[in-house]
Amino acid sequence: MSLNETNSAIQDADFADDLNIGDIERPAERAYQGIRRAILKGILPSGAHLREEALAQMTGTSRTPVREALRRVVAEGLARADNRHRYVSDFSFKEVSIVFDIRIRLESFAARVAAENITDSELAELDHILAEIDRIENVGQPAATERFAELNSRFHNTIIKATRSMQMQTLSAQAVSLPLEVIKQFVWEQTVNIAQSNDQHRVIVTALKQRNPDWAENAMAGHILSTKPHRPSIMPRG
Amino acid sequence: MSLNETNSAIQDADFADDLNIGDIERPAERAYQGIRRAILKGILPSGAHLREEALAQMTGTSRTPVREALRRVVAEGLARADNRHRYVSDFSFKEVSIVFDIRIRLESFAARVAAENITDSELAELDHILAEIDRIENVGQPAATERFAELNSRFHNTIIKATRSMQMQTLSAQAVSLPLEVIKQFVWEQTVNIAQSNDQHRVIVTALKQRNPDWAENAMAGHILSTKPHRPSIMPRG
DNA sequence: CACACAATATTTGTATACAAAGTCATGTCG
DNA sequence: CGACATGACTTTGTATACAAATATTGTGTG
Incomplete structure (x- = not known):
C-alpha cells in the first residue's frame, strides 16, 4: 500500500521546483541532489522504496546516474540497501543521536592527529574561516544559517584533511555528512548559536596552533557534544 | 610510465587463476571480488589507475558491473576517487595504523551500546561462535586462519548488529572491512594468536551478558588494540 | 629549441535495449 | 475452501552504443 502511494507521489507531480535542481547540468549530480533533497524534505518518507525508474523521471535523468x-545516498546513510532494493532510512532521534556519539569519537580523534600534522597554511585557513563566520549578519535568517552551514563544513573538513590520512577523510566524510544535513534541516533552525559555536571553534584552533593533541581532542569532543540534539521533540519523524 | 605498465599488466595476462573468481557467476560480484583481490595481492599496485575497460576484461564482465x-572498493577505502578517475589506495603503515585507532573508538562504542540492547539469542549466537573458534585445529595452517577470519568477522558483526542502529552498522562496515582484509593478508600470517584472541572474546561476551556498558567498551578497545600492528616492518608497501 | 595549438586517441559519462529475477494475482485442482 | 502452480507484470541487473571530457601526440611557428 504505502509503496504504491510513494510511487504515485513521485510520478504525479513535478518536484523540480521543490528540489531546486533546475540548474544542475550533470545528470549524476542532478540525480544525487534530487534524491537527497527529496529524502530530507520528506517527499520520500522513511521506508519508501527507491525505484530507479521513478527517480529517473523525478530528477529528469536516466537510470544510470540514478x-x-x-550508491552515494546509501553510503551516506540516507538510505539502506536490502537485497537488490533500496529504502529511505529512518532518522529517528535514536539514530541521529548515535551518529553524533560516533562523530564525537571520530572527529575528536581527528583533531588529535591533526594537532600533530597540521601545516601553518591550514592554520591560516582556519583563522580565515573563523573571521568569515564572525562576519555573518542577520543571524536567524535562512541565508545566514545556510552560510554558517557552509563555513562550518569547511572548518571541520579542513581539520580532517590536516590528519594527512586518506582513510580518515573517507570515513569521516560518511559519518559527518548525515548529521550535518539533518542538523541544518531540523535542529539549527531552532537552536543554532553561531557566536557560541565560533567561540568553541576558536578554542580548537588555539589548541591546534599549540600542537596540543590532548587539548585539541577534548575541545573538539566538547564542541560536537554541544551541537548534539538532546530532546526527541525537535526531531522530525522519530 | 607506471600507468602504461599497469595497463599492460592487466591486459597481457589472464589472472583468472590468481584471482580465484572462476566460479563466481554474478558479474557484479565477479568484478568486485576480482578487483579487491587484485589490489590485495599487489597485482594492482598502490597508485595504479583503475581503468574501467581494462578491469572489465580482467574480470570477464562489462563496464557496468565494474x-x-x-564504488564499493572506493567506499571501503581500497581505492580513492580523484576527479573522474580512481586509483589504488596506499596501505602504508601509517594509514593502516590510523584505521585501527578509528576502529578502537568505533567498535568499543558499539560494544557499549550493544551491552544495553543485545538480546538473549544474540548472546547465544556469540557463545556458539566462541565454541566454533575453540574447535579450530591445525593452527597456523592457511585453512585455520581463513576459518578464524570468518568466525572473527561474525563475532564482531553480531555485536555491531546488537546496537540496533542501522547507521552504526553502515559506518562500522566501512571502518572494519579494510583492516580485516589487510590483517588477514599481511599481519595474521605472522602474529595471530587464536587462543589469545578468543580469551578476549570471552571477556567481551561476559561483559555483554552482565549488561555492563563500561566493561564491554573497555574490553573491546583492549581486544582491537591487541590486534593492531605496531611494527612498520610487517607491513607490505609502507 | 621551446611553446602554442590542433588533431587524435583514450577514458569516463549517459542513455537505452534487453535479460534475469522476483512479485503478485488469478485460476485450477485436491 | 485452501494450497499451489502458472503466467503476466514489475523491478533490478547487464551489456553496449554513443556522447562528452580529458590526455596525448604531432606539427608548425616564433
Whole structure:
C-alpha cells in the first residue's frame, strides 16, 4: 500500500521546483541532489522504496546516474540497501543521536592527529574561516544559517584533511555528512548559536596552533557534544 | 610510465587463476571480488589507475558491473576517487595504523551500546561462535586462519548488529572491512594468536551478558588494540 | 629549441535495449 | 475452501552504443 502511494507521489507531480535542481547540468549530480533533497524534505518518507525508474523521471535523468546516486545516498546513510532494493532510512532521534556519539569519537580523534600534522597554511585557513563566520549578519535568517552551514563544513573538513590520512577523510566524510544535513534541516533552525559555536571553534584552533593533541581532542569532543540534539521533540519523524 | 605498465599488466595476462573468481557467476560480484583481490595481492599496485575497460576484461564482465564494484572498493577505502578517475589506495603503515585507532573508538562504542540492547539469542549466537573458534585445529595452517577470519568477522558483526542502529552498522562496515582484509593478508600470517584472541572474546561476551556498558567498551578497545600492528616492518608497501 | 595549438586517441559519462529475477494475482485442482 | 502452480507484470541487473571530457601526440611557428 504505502509503496504504491510513494510511487504515485513521485510520478504525479513535478518536484523540480521543490528540489531546486533546475540548474544542475550533470545528470549524476542532478540525480544525487534530487534524491537527497527529496529524502530530507520528506517527499520520500522513511521506508519508501527507491525505484530507479521513478527517480529517473523525478530528477529528469536516466537510470544510470540514478543508480550511482543511490550508491552515494546509501553510503551516506540516507538510505539502506536490502537485497537488490533500496529504502529511505529512518532518522529517528535514536539514530541521529548515535551518529553524533560516533562523530564525537571520530572527529575528536581527528583533531588529535591533526594537532600533530597540521601545516601553518591550514592554520591560516582556519583563522580565515573563523573571521568569515564572525562576519555573518542577520543571524536567524535562512541565508545566514545556510552560510554558517557552509563555513562550518569547511572548518571541520579542513581539520580532517590536516590528519594527512586518506582513510580518515573517507570515513569521516560518511559519518559527518548525515548529521550535518539533518542538523541544518531540523535542529539549527531552532537552536543554532553561531557566536557560541565560533567561540568553541576558536578554542580548537588555539589548541591546534599549540600542537596540543590532548587539548585539541577534548575541545573538539566538547564542541560536537554541544551541537548534539538532546530532546526527541525537535526531531522530525522519530 | 607506471600507468602504461599497469595497463599492460592487466591486459597481457589472464589472472583468472590468481584471482580465484572462476566460479563466481554474478558479474557484479565477479568484478568486485576480482578487483579487491587484485589490489590485495599487489597485482594492482598502490597508485595504479583503475581503468574501467581494462578491469572489465580482467574480470570477464562489462563496464557496468565494474563501475559498481569500483564504488564499493572506493567506499571501503581500497581505492580513492580523484576527479573522474580512481586509483589504488596506499596501505602504508601509517594509514593502516590510523584505521585501527578509528576502529578502537568505533567498535568499543558499539560494544557499549550493544551491552544495553543485545538480546538473549544474540548472546547465544556469540557463545556458539566462541565454541566454533575453540574447535579450530591445525593452527597456523592457511585453512585455520581463513576459518578464524570468518568466525572473527561474525563475532564482531553480531555485536555491531546488537546496537540496533542501522547507521552504526553502515559506518562500522566501512571502518572494519579494510583492516580485516589487510590483517588477514599481511599481519595474521605472522602474529595471530587464536587462543589469545578468543580469551578476549570471552571477556567481551561476559561483559555483554552482565549488561555492563563500561566493561564491554573497555574490553573491546583492549581486544582491537591487541590486534593492531605496531611494527612498520610487517607491513607490505609502507 | 621551446611553446602554442590542433588533431587524435583514450577514458569516463549517459542513455537505452534487453535479460534475469522476483512479485503478485488469478485460476485450477485436491 | 485452501494450497499451489502458472503466467503476466514489475523491478533490478547487464551489456553496449554513443556522447562528452580529458590526455596525448604531432606539427608548425616564433
